[in-house]
Amino acid sequence: MDCGDLFNPDCPTRLVLDRIADKWTVMLLVLLSQGPMRFSALKRATGISQKVLAQTLRRLERDGFASRAVFATVPVTVEYSITPLGADLAETLEGLRLWSERHIGAVLAAQRDYDAAA
Amino acid sequence: MDCGDLFNPDCPTRLVLDRIADKWTVMLLVLLSQGPMRFSALKRATGISQKVLAQTLRRLERDGFASRAVFATVPVTVEYSITPLGADLAETLEGLRLWSERHIGAVLAAQRDYDAAA
DNA sequence: GTAGGGTGGTTACCTTGGGAAACCAGATAG
DNA sequence: CTATCTGGTTTCCCAAGGTAACCACCCTAC
Helix, strand or coil: CCCCCCCCCCCCCHHHHHHCCEEEHHHHHHHCCCCCHHHHHHHHCCCHCCCCCCCHHHHHHHHHCEEEEEEECCCCCEEEEHHHHHHHHHHHHHHHHHHHHHHHHHHHHHHHHHHHHC | CCCCCCCCCCCCHHHHHHHHEEEHHHHHHHHCCCCEHHHHHHHHCCCCCCHHHHHHHHHHHHHHCEEEEEECCCEEEEEEEHHHHHHHHHHHHHHHHHHHHHHHHHHHHHHHHHHHHH
């Protein structure tokens, strides 16, 4: 295990980071941390395509970040909730969301400056 | 400005998050936060392809996260350093790296369980 | 009846983006 | 005159992602 070296491609830590550092993963985790949600609600809230939503949710489930619950209602209801592990991660990701909100102005200004120079 | 609503596709905050939540961006920012680095050093350290490295660095520069300095040595030397804005972001991202290191075991265990069930 | 609608998916199909490798400019070393 | 080192750009290919259609399920409306 080449752990501790994030920059070794074979390091498991890097594999985890590769998985986490994905925009849909981040958005779904932040959403689910606010409470359980159904498939179609997640789709509407994020604008993600159905295919990728299903894929991402299955990965979240496999990685132990979310759990899937099927209810035999009519029509069938599937609810996704965050796990304790996922909630822990979501707390860290929340920092990222807050950072985006706080520094959006600085980023847009930097982009304007850069584009003006070109 | 539909700010404050991360889940609105037109929200600038979401645009920033989409940009940040990328594995190469995260890795380069963490690397650069440790000190300035040259193009080829970044390439060797991460294993990123040359094309995508150049693309990602240009984006980092445009967003105000990194700065590019060319030195008229022979052969020419190009050094990338982190900006104050980038350093601020890197601090937040560092939390993500630490989380990966700390919870890698739990994630791998969850994956084993999930695969065993199938 | 059967046509429609709302679930949660899966399956084509196409377009985009990333990876591998070649190429390039500029200058020096051999 | 070729080789090499740098930081790129270009070319090609394949694997992601998006779009849209379809499916099974069961209910309601006609």
